Amino acid sequence: MESSISLALAAQVALRRRMDVVANNIANANTTGFKLEAQIVQRLDQPVGDTDVAYPLDRGSYTDLRPGPITVTGNPLDVAVVGDALLAVQTPQGSRLTRDGRMTRAADGTLADLSGHAVTAAGGGTIQIPEQAREITIASDGTVTADGEEVGQIGLFAIPSDLQREADGLFSGSGAPVPATDATLQQGALEQANVQPITELVDMMEVQRGYERVQRLLDGEDERIRKLVERAVRV
Structure with a gap:
């Protein structure tokens, strides 16, 4: 009973x-x-x-x-991750991972997410977008070009085995992000839920x-x- x-x-x-x-x-x-x-x-x-x-x-x-559907937006700072990988951003709590590819140029020129967290470049560090840049191109490997001049490469990182969900669409994992080997970016598009x-x-x-x-x-x-x-x- x-x-x-x-x-x-x-x-x-x-x-x-x-x-x-x-x-x-x-x-x-x-x-x-x-x-x-x-x-x-x-x-x-x-x-x-x-x-x-x-x-x-x-x-x-x-x-x-599992991947969500990809919607074309036409915004040059929008990217959709294609494949098993995540973007990384630098937060006050440390490096965090995300599939949210909505990016913007911060006041100091840093490529950042909509919350102001700097997007991590391949190999670490950040990416600076010149203030006067008129045309921004993001290649499938993450290479960022401003008016024909390469300014950095957006990092694509492997999904950690101990992935933990956090707030605001962010994830964490132990250790430093590891570069992904089989993923690309699609510029002017976003992955939906x-x-x-x-x-x-x-x-x-x-x-x-x-x-x-x-x-x-x-x-x-x-x-x-x-x-x-x-x-x-x-x-």
């Missing part, structure tokens, strides 16, 4: 966590470079009365790194129904215990 209640409560915790994950995916369905988060769930079958009930137990989550909103909405409804089923089981157990106590008192 107590184990069934404990499992039911654990299932509710897992379902609530799953709802948070799904809601965050839906909220970021239009976020450039966003990667779907997926929950790791363990199914545990437990008899409740004459019925076997499958309880979902939360075992964490992982990032789905790899979220399928319809699928996530269906998942959200399933989570809600699952939560309600578990709550009914808990209510039934509570009623059964109450009746047992009443009978014991009468005896």
